Amino acid sequence: MRPFDYQRAERLEHASQLAADSETLPLAGGTNLIDLMKLQVETPQTLVDIGRLSMGEIAEEGEGLRIGALATNTATAAHPRVRADYPVLARAILAGATQQLRNKATTGGNLCQRTRCYYFTNIDQPCNKREPGSGCGAIDGVARLHGILGTSPQCIATYPGDMAVAMAALDATVEITGESGERSVPVRDFHRLPGDTPEKDNVLEPGEIITAVTLPAPVSGKHIYRKVRERSSYAFALCSVAAIVDMAEGRITRADLAFGGLAHKPWHDPRIAELLVDSEPSLALFDKAADLLLEGAQGYGENDFKIPLTRRTLTAVLCDATGVEA
Amino acid sequence: MAITINGQEHALPDDPRVTLLDLLRGDAGLTGTKKGCDHGQCGACTVLVNGMRINSCLALAVTHDGDEVTTIEGLGSPTEPGVMQSAFLAHDGFQCGYCTPGQICSATAMLEEIKAGWPSDATEDLEGAPEITGEEIRERMSGNLCRCGAYTNIVAAIREAAGEDA
Numbered sequence A: 001m002r003p004f005d006y007q008r009a010e011r012l013e014h015a016s017q018l019a020a021d022s023e024t025l026p027l028a029g030g031t032n033l034i035d036l037m038k039l040q041v042e043t044p045q046t047l048v049d050i051g052r053l054s055m056g057e058i059a060e061e062g063e064g065l066r067i068g069a070l071a072t073n074t075a076t077a078a079h080p081r082v083r084a085d086y087p088v089l090a091r092a093i094l095a096g097a098t099q100q101l102r103n104k105a106t107t108g109g110n111l112c113q114r115t116r117c118y119y120f121t122n123i124d125q126p127c128n129k130r131e132p133g134s135g136c137g138a139i140d141g142v143a144r145l146h147g148i149l150g151t152s153p154q155c156i157a158t159y160p161g162d163m164a165v166a167m168a169a170l171d172a173t174v175e176i177t178g179e180s181g182e183r184s185v186p187v188r189d190f191h192r193l194p195g196d197t198p199e200k201d202n203v204l205e206p207g208e209i210i211t212a213v214t215l216p217a218p219v220s221g222k223h224i225y226r227k228v229r230e231r232s233s234y235a236f237a238l239c240s241v242a243a244i245v246d247m248a249e250g251r252i253t254r255a256d257l258a259f260g261g262l263a264h265k266p267w268h269d270p271r272i273a274e275l276l277v278d279s280e281p282s283l284a285l286f287d288k289a290a291d292l293l294l295e296g297a298q299g300y301g302e303n304d305f306k307i308p309l310t311r312r313t314l315t316a317v318l319c320d321a322t323g324v325e326a
Numbered sequence B: 001m002a003i004t005i006n007g008q009e010h011a012l013p014d015d016p017r018v019t020l021l022d023l024l025r026g027d028a029g030l031t032g033t034k035k036g037c038d039h040g041q042c043g044a045c046t047v048l049v050n051g052m053r054i055n056s057c058l059a060l061a062v063t064h065d066g067d068e069v070t071t072i073e074g075l076g077s078p079t080e081p082g083v084m085q086s087a088f089l090a091h092d093g094f095q096c097g098y099c100t101p102g103q104i105c106s107a108t109a110m111l112e113e114i115k116a117g118w119p120s121d122a123t124e125d126l127e128g129a130p131e132i133t134g135e136e137i138r139e140r141m142s143g144n145l146c147r148c149g150a151y152t153n154i155v156a157a158i159r160e161a162a163g164e165d166a
Helices: A012-019 A033-038 A073-078 A080-085 A087-094 A099-104 A107-111 A163-169 A270-276 A283-293 A306-322 B020-025 B083-091 B100-115 B134-140 B151-161
Strands: A005-008 A024-027 A046-049 A058-061 A064-068 A173-178 A181-186 A209-215 A222-228 A239-248 A251-260 B002-005 B008-011 B046-049 B052-055 B068-070
Touching: A012 A024, A012 A046, A012 A173, A012 A209, A024 A033, A058 A080, A064 A080, A073 A080, A073 A087, A073 A099, A073 A107, A080 A087, A087 A163, A087 A222, A087 A239, A099 B052, A099 B100, A107 A163, A107 A209, A163 A239, A163 A251, A222 A306, A239 A306, A251 A270, A251 A306, A270 A283, A283 A306, B020 B046, B046 B100, B052 B100, B083 B100, B083 B151, B100 B134, B100 B151, B134 B151
Parallel strands: A005 A046, A024 A046, B002 B068
Antiparallel strands: A058 A064, A064 A209, A173 A181, A173 A209, A222 A239, A239 A251, B002 B008, B046 B052, B046 B068
8 A cells, every 4th residue: 555644534624625635535434445545546645534524324304314424334224214215225235245344334435436347456457447548458358347338438347336226216316515515416417427537437526525315205116126246145236226116006107227237327217217107017018128228238248248137137126026927 | 542452452553554454463463363355355354343343454543543443352262262252163163264253253243233133135024123044144244255165164153152053
């Protein structure tokens, strides 16, 4: 690990001022950042420790729930309101990492988790995300974990988390504070597509710090988080589906879906709900939904399997949610 | 700045790069906690911080100012082993033993998490009280790898320590 200065923030404003420097990074749980510093993928001159700020509360906000940025993944998944009213979120968190990591990992840090692309984490390899202009090793290389939707000629990395996929299905909002004030960004718009600037994972500007994620009022329906991975525990998603689906009188009345493991961000396509809602569920309908989702999907050799895998996983989730026989 | 390790106060390092794992094994001389992958993937470095299990390799010691750490040495001694340590001995829950301190610290915290009602990926009813089943133990212990493959006996040891029929 390269040497760095350690500063503990006593106030959020202080943290934000310090983090405005391009050589400074905020430190919360550290489960991703410290790992990347050991690999010298991240080499900050200063770490500003925000871990002692009082941003860990999970509290009612109107009919919804406000999850503080420093609430651990464990605290969120075990929270009675999350388990009762937002089970897709509890399920997604519990499907990720291990108990040791979830005990440390925070809500804000998890949203900022960086890709697990093997070229990004190996400083001997080219990577446009780590070193803009150096090239992409994955496009013609080892790409099993990589994206099939929204990729660019510069980067095919995926956002690796599970929590944010459920938050995208729930249409949660990220609360952000910075030197120029506070703002809110839907989770669905928080992460970016790589385009020509894959070094930017999300919309945070220098000095901006996540303070909370707000969940809207709970909605009725079946909550499902289906994660397909290489082994049954402690592996990143090859493909995951977060779904909240409701039915009335034989028709679908809600279909809030988001997908993980496929893109540089949790993937949400509003056309899928438009197709499904008010329709009678059937295998033919689910196939049309998969056609929409996978329109423009591109494999890169090793991850070609993700295209049929995503179609089958979406179908399985919709069958489970609506009672249609697979 | 100080940290309490197994009831004893220790100074925190001047160099912020020192991980909790390196502090434990170096300055504190507590070599029971093991360095495996050093990247949070194997669980050999698992210790309890304020009762919660974490990977000590991914924690900077300076961030744990004022915290209470329990390592394998704090759970019992060769002459007076703790409940989980005795159960691992009784069931031969290891071969080479390198992962064992992490397994035992992890399993000790895991039983408390089940008592507290925290669900896992293996819990069918998110709102019910989780039970101590083989499936729950395997899922909840997935952050501790054993390259000798002593998993069957590790599960049996944990079930006995939990007061279940092994």
